[in-house]
Amino acid sequence: MSTRPPPRTLTVLSRQSLSPSMIRVSLGGPGLAGFPPDFAGGYVKLMLAPATAGSKPVVRTYTIRHQAEDAIAIDFALHGGEAAGPATRWALSATPGDTIKVGGPGLPKPLPQGRDFYLVAGDMTALPAIGANLEALPADARGFAAIEIQDERDRQDIAAPEGVEIAWLVNPEPGQRPALLVDALRSAARPEGSLAAWAACEFSAMKRLREYLRGELALAPADLYLSSYWKHGMIEDEHKLAKQQDAAAQPS
16 A cells, blocks of 8 residues: 655745746755656645634645746746635745745646647636646647636647647636637537547536536547636635535536
8 A cells, every 4th residue: 555755845946927927936946856757747735824823734736837846836826816715925025045845746637649639728727737738749640729818818828739729718717608618619620520628617617518428429438628727706615515515516
């Protein structure tokens, strides 16, 4: 029986603003020694200081956007330009030399190989994973990705295959237009052949995507990754409970 490795203590190397709604913190230092390679698109657990002394750390899950031998880069989406949660508050104040305990990494959830066409959808919380997944596709891959951003300036350079079209959908009020992503996927022209999809976003938007991808398109589990990363009006612990209740209500 394998045991979970203890958390690493990583050091903040840099913090930069990528766009009005996203910042990047690079972590490294001696604590990164032995970190497994090729985990871009995977995740880590950031262990943040509790609100009150003696309480357990606040744990938040974030995607590894880039990985180098001496650093991992974590991108933080700022809903509405504000840091509402403890992780984004930490990221906004992070200074080179600061340290943080980090658990993981968890395995990436990449797009499956060998499909004729890929459908991808997500908001800014999923943008790091989407970027890593699109960049990992073979050069001849074809597909359509709908990415919801909060500001026109939130567009990012993603080294996706030439045959993958990226549609940037501007919504300055995250969580307020749950049909935006599914409507974009419905409008995508795609060829005949095998299909796979990857989608992660706000909870209500995820449910609409599920109705389309799992329901109407009848994608099998091997061809579909679908997750909600947050729920409008809820903190992460409340969202986790909502996800559990939703999963229990789904047919097996």
